[in-house]
Amino acid sequence: MNAEPTPNTELTNALEDYLETIFELVKERKVARVKDIVKARNVKSASVIPALRRLADLGLIHYTKRESIDLTETGEATARRIYSRHKLLVRLFRDFLGMPAELALQDACAMEHNLSDAGVDHLVRFFEFLQSCPDGHDFIERFKGCTLVNAESPQDIATCCAKLALSQNDPNIISLRQLKPGQGGSVIRIQGTGAIRQRILDMGIMPEVHIQLERRSPAGDPLWVRVQNSQLSLRKKEADMILLRRDVPAAANTNAP
Amino acid sequence: MSQEIRVALAGNPNSGKTTIFNALTGSRQHVGNYPGVTVEKRTGTFEMSGTRVHVTDLPGTYSLSSYSPEEVVAQREIVDAIPDVMVVVVDSTTLKRSLVLLAQIMQTGDRIVLCLNMADEARTAGQKLDKPALETLLGFPVVETVGHKGQGISELKDAILKASQLERAPSRLVLGERLDTALAAITFHIAKTDIPKATHPWHAVKLLLDDPLYVDRLMEKKGPGKRAVQQAALERKKLEDLSGEDISLFVTQRYYGFVDGLLRETLLRSAHIDTRALSDRIDAFVVNKVAGIPVFLLVMYAIFWLTFTVGEYPMEWIENLFAWSGDAINGAWPAGKLDVLRSLIVDGILAGVGGVVVFLPNIILLFLGLAVLEDTGYMARAAFLTDRLMHRFGLHGRSFIPMITGFGCTIPGIMATRTMENEKDRLTTMLVLPLMSCGARLPIWMLLIPAFFPPEHRASMLFGIYAIGIVLAFLLALLLRSTLLRGEEAPFVMELPPYRVPTLRSVVGRIIDRSGAYLKKAGTIILAISMLMWLLTSYPKPPQATDVPAAQQPSALEYSIAGRIGKFIEPAIAPLGFDWKIGVATLGAFAAKEVFVSQLGVIYAMDDFDEDDDEDIGTLRDALARDYTPLVGFSLMLFLLIATPCMATVAITRRESGSWKWAFLQFFGLTAIAWVISFAFFQIGSLLL
Numbered sequence: 041m042n043a044e045p046t047p048n049t050e051l052t053n054a055l056e057d058y059l060e061t062i063f064e065l066v067k068e069r070k071v072a073r074v075k076d077i078v079k080a081r082n083v084k085s086a087s088v089i090p091a092l093r094r095l096a097d098l099g100l101i102h103y104t105k106r107e108s109i110d111l112t113e114t115g116e117a118t119a120r121r122i123y124s125r126h127k128l129l130v131r132l133f134r135d136f137l138g139m140p141a142e143l144a145l146q147d148a149c150a151m152e153h154n155l156s157d158a159g160v161d162h163l164v165r166f167f168e169f170l171q172s173c174p175d176g177h178d179f180i181e182r183f184k185g186c187t188l189v190n191a192e193s194p195q196d197i198a199t200c201c202a203k204l205a206l207s208q209n210d211p212n213i214i215s216l217r218q219l220k221p222g223q224g225g226s227v228i229r230i231q232g233t234g235a236i237r238q239r240i241l242d243m244g245i246m247p248e249v250h251i252q253l254e255r256r257s258p259a260g261d262p263l264w265v266r267v268q269n270s271q272l273s274l275r276k277k278e279a280d281m282i283l284l285r286r287d288v289p290a291a292a293n294t295n296a297p
Numbered sequence: 298m299s300q301e302i303r304v305a306l307a308g309n310p311n312s313g314k315t316t317i318f319n320a321l322t323g324s325r326q327h328v329g330n331y332p333g334v335t336v337e338k339r340t341g342t343f344e345m346s347g348t349r350v351h352v353t354d355l356p357g358t359y360s361l362s363s364y365s366p367e368e369v370v371a372q373r374e375i376v377d378a379i380p381d382v383m384v385v386v387v388d389s390t391t392l393k394r395s396l397v398l399l400a401q402i403m404q405t406g407d408r409i410v411l412c413l414n415m416a417d418e419a420r421t422a423g424q425k426l427d428k429p430a431l432e433t434l435l436g437f438p439v440v441e442t443v444g445h446k447g448q449g450i451s452e453l454k455d456a457i458l459k460a461s462q463l464e465r466a467p468s469r470l471v472l473g474e475r476l477d478t479a480l481a482a483i484t485f486h487i488a489k490t491d492i493p494k495a496t497h498p499w500h501a502v503k504l505l506l507d508d509p510l511y512v513d514r515l516m517e518k519k520g521p522g523k524r525a526v527q528q529a530a531l532e533r534k535k536l537e538d539l540s541g542e543d544i545s546l547f548v549t550q551r552y553y554g555f556v557d558g559l560l561r562e563t564l565l566r567s568a569h570i571d572t573r574a575l576s577d578r579i580d581a582f583v584v585n586k587v588a589g590i591p592v593f594l595l596v597m598y599a600i601f602w603l604t605f606t607v608g609e610y611p612m613e614w615i616e617n618l619f620a621w622s623g624d625a626i627n628g629a630w631p632a633g634k635l636d637v638l639r640s641l642i643v644d645g646i647l648a649g650v651g652g653v654v655v656f657l658p659n660i661i662l663l664f665l666g667l668a669v670l671e672d673t674g675y676m677a678r679a680a681f682l683t684d685r686l687m688h689r690f691g692l693h694g695r696s697f698i699p700m701i702t703g704f705g706c707t708i709p710g711i712m713a714t715r716t717m718e719n720e721k722d723r724l725t726t727m728l729v730l731p732l733m734s735c736g737a738r739l740p741i742w743m744l745l746i747p748a749f750f751p752p753e754h755r756a757s758m759l760f761g762i763y764a765i766g767i768v769l770a771f772l773l774a775l776l777l778r779s780t781l782l783r784g785e786e787a788p789f790v791m792e793l794p795p796y797r798v799p800t801l802r803s804v805v806g807r808i809i810d811r812s813g814a815y816l817k818k819a820g821t822i823i824l825a826i827s828m829l830m831w832l833l834t835s836y837p838k839p840p841q842a843t844d845v846p847a848a849q850q851p852s853a854l855e856y857s858i859a860g861r862i863g864k865f866i867e868p869a870i871a872p873l874g875f876d877w878k879i880g881v882a883t884l885g886a887f888a889a890k891e892v893f894v895s896q897l898g899v900i901y902a903m904d905d906f907d908e909d910d911d912e913d914i915g916t917l918r919d920a921l922a923r924d925y926t927p928l929v930g931f932s933l934m935l936f937l938l939i940a941t942p943c944m945a946t947v948a949i950t951r952r953e954s955g956s957w958k959w960a961f962l963q964f965f966g967l968t969a970i971a972w973v974i975s976f977a978f979f980q981i982g983s984l985l986l
Contacts, residue, residue, distance in 0.1 A: 233543075235362075236788040238362050239359070239790045241546060241549045242397070243790055243792070244394040244397075246546065257684065259685035260685065261684070262684050262694065268391070268393055271573075271792070271793040272791065273789070274788070275684070278788055
């Protein structure tokens, strides 16, 4: 090894990025050439050369003028570590949090150099959980269903959670159609679009409003419901569009002392 | 002095709008305890301190979205016609929902008077409202009324006049910062077009909701209009992202937010006594699983029983009156002088018009039954009970209203299809509606059924002919919905109002209205056709050929023009069991169904009964029973039930469907079906008997 003191033994953020690029190029085309690096990183060759020299000084790459560049054994190990961390972050932002690909890449690049190894370990374990445990997978899927989540409107996260609970088979979150005569519940969401939805809204059926099923028509359809101060009839098909949280039977509370 | 102002009435269905309209104008419009009775805008006038006030009654709507034709009609009047004063009628017992429409109308920039109707019911329920505070907050007059008792009407008139003097003030509607900011951004662009300033907020909210009606209107304005549409799309996206709700829910919630705020400030005590308790108890029995359908059938049967059995007595009196008049004229007429005129009066006018007027009691009783059903609120229950069945045949619970109305008359029935949002549902209902046996066909059944069937079977025969019409209508609807009119179905979200005791005023008013129209028809169309028929059946007189034995001479009727027309079409109708006399009468039925009866009356008066002038309806029945078998009689009933909707029906179908295509399809299709069914019935019947 080279005993000569080097002015800078530290692997800077910029150098890590170069190492990562070389790793990607080697993986892709077996060799990395200066002009490929220039192209991939969108920089001038004048700034690439000193960086390559420094990486060679650190013993991470084999670099001779006008020749193709290759990684040393230590270089490859270091590059692999940086690269997996990068990929992990890109996946976090893009695949799990649903950010646009370009923005995900940009944020991953900004973040990857500053994470501690322990932090990375924790993230890795969390991702393994999400990917391999069935619960974790469902969680991600449901989270993607709520892409409009916004910190400014907490009420909507609540609505979204109610939806999550629904897909988790919360027995108290059902559609209006599933109520039994005499039962009631408060509306969580109205699905669907267009004329039918607007009519339902116009009749005063909207989130947080209480609705009660009075009876069904002798033929089973339509339903007769009580909303606010009025009574309405609607078909099962329309009742299917109205999600609500069923009232917890009063008996359950009166049992307690 | 002779100042004129235009006023429009808007409100939710069943808010008592039409009652207010009638109370204001003193006219008698059709009112029912059933959502969606007003399907066309109606106008009337009243005068007050020298000002002539034109009032327009708009169809009831829950909101001003553009999904149903009523909503579009209402919008056109509210937004585009710009009335001088807009009266918003609200059911005081459902303030929260009703006031949302007020909030929307506040955006249209009209001068408003808020009319809190059914104030007595709300008071009984214990609701107490701070009216002065409400007026202060809204910035326009508020009047409490009890429409059907006429309470508060003069105050309402005063308020209308007062409001018409005011400057148009900017609306005090506040929909929350985010929505108001978005609307302001859109309005900025709308302001650069020539759209009237007062309606800018309304256009802005409609653009935000992406209502195609308004988007198109703005796109036509080119530059600034297009920019307004683009801005609206931008704001929509922003609000949806921010709230996580789609825009229609977001906006509707903001309207409710405004109403909530308003009521928090002005509702001193909310309703706490359940005034609907009795109504709910009745419903618990009347529409429950077990009793629901039997009660419904019983109610329907009761109406037919009322119409037929009870109606028989007054019918006899009128019969006798006409017979007596004919005798009196014949007796008093100087013998041998102006015999043609005598014949025209007795055989033409009295026989023709009399044959129709005789059925006035039945018409009155039928409309009495329908009026009571509507005013009590049972009609809405009937729609609830029958929707499943209607739906199975491709119809809609809302088809029930037009179809029941069709038992009275097809014309208002077809007009009532306007309450249906889906064009295909609407067309289907319209096309099969003539199969609902209308009031004008009642005289035909009243003539034919007793002529051919024994008394114990008459009521069930009548019920049967109505039932056949209904079943055919369903089958035909199913056929249309799966062929020509295949497609999406409309929502069935309908309000069920509490039961109310019908007011005498409303029921009697409606009966006078309908029977007046019936008499008017008897006095005009039917009078004219009777005279024409008399002419056609009387001329030309057969030559008195002396060399041919009398028995071989053609009868006077056969020789007449009518007889010749009848003979000409006879080959086409002979396979149905009909002869040329029926043929002539059937042709006349195209003008108006009840003309069939008067035509037969004229034909038989001219034919064999020349010597004794006893041409009342009783003898006409006897003559029919003598000339035709019950088999022919029923074949004829089937044909008249199904074939050739009357002239007026063809015209109204053309108008309401917007094309001759559907009117012709209805006319020829139904006639063809009638021919086939009568043919099959008569031929198979002849083989079996």
